[in-house]
Amino acid sequence: MQMAFSFWATEDMEWLRDRLRRRFGRAEPSCARAPIGQLVKSLISGRTRDEVSLGAYRRLIDVYPRWSDMAAAADLERLIGDVTFPDVKAHHLGKALAAIAIHRPDFDLTFLGNLGVPRALGWLERLPGVGRKVSASTLNFSTLRMPAFVVDTHILRILCRFGFVRSNADTRTAYDLTMAAVPGWSAGDLAELHVLMKRLGQTICRADHADCRSCPISRRCRALADFRGPATVPAG
Template sequence: MTDPAARLLEAHRRLCAEFGCPLSYFHALDPLDELVSSLLSHRTRNADSARAFRNLRERFPDWETVRDAPVAEVEEAIAPCTWPEAKAPALQRTLRALTERRGALDLSHLAAMDADAARDWLQSLPGVGPKTAAAVLSFSTMRGRALPVDSHHHRVAQRLGVIPPRMAVGPSHRVMEAMLPAEWGAQEVYDHHQVLMRHGQKTCHFRAPACGRCVLLDICPTGQARRADPFTEAREPDYPAPP
């Protein structure tokens, strides 16, 4: 199977059979809550970013108060995250920029925009990159058609040869989303992200991937090379380490 898009869709088919698509959405936050949650989640384990988010909700009555609070108080609340000293001022900058543009902390206007326009608008905010924008559209109650790519998802795509070994996570969002069938709706795109991410977490590990039990082994160039040559790992690209 030489066509990268065909390989990606075959991987989707097999992994959906393994994980049981369609998959339930893992939470139902409104777009603004999802924006904050996604900003906290960068390079942070899900349980830790969820704890930091809960801390903010419990300590401050609303996001306006988070925006205007002393930065040290926000940093203390989000201490479970990685780099809270950087994330606290960055979160406040994003909230201030949103207020300046919208006159309030409100993302309801995104619902009237198509996915590309909404993603571009979100990415114009300081601190918001492709993954955060896609997460807001896909994971929030908007349930939009957008493909987030995390480090696990990205690593699986690289090893499958779907994207080049040196392609960064940011540019990979548009490249991989363009490979998905136009008729897919938000649920199918969400499932696609989820199954590739879960495969990266459970089988296609950052170190020592479990190729022997991988359902994608016969279509995975990296897995085939590993099976043929036990020293392949030493020559593999430096895939981003998972959070």
């Protein structure tokens, strides 16, 4: 397993969260969906703008308000055609729903709340196309409200640049190390951290350009020298 750097600790994450709150304000979790709805939304959301994936999700449930009908549908790719990789996502979505139908024909996934986070993640990740980001999203962002940190591409980039994980860390490693660093944080705490870090990645610490002069956490960033000279480190 890839190891964290020596300063990885709860107080580091609290400092990061507090600095981001000062910049962006407190982040309230969005309205929670049923677990199956959140699973579907998460399966089609990867590397896609939120407004685009939300529109695709709404088309799906407008055309197929019953999950069993969606599982048998042949036009999923057409309905989600504006997300990235719609063919791959449509394939995984159909296969995942079909697999759920075998064991849970009512598509009620609330039983996951009784398994505990590790077992619930494992159950979900046996479904086609479901990795750690989708499984954590299903547990945390749904009505289950289970404490699982959602690591998307923005957050993985920030954690790597900031030095919390090594530059070649994957989503699962980033998840494991973050969860180990914040024992006792609630689903709401982790959801807020996700939203705040995602905003940082969308606006300041972007993939194509890191605006380190404006970054509220640059003072502790390990990758700072890669983006700008040391003389421009902001105070605070």
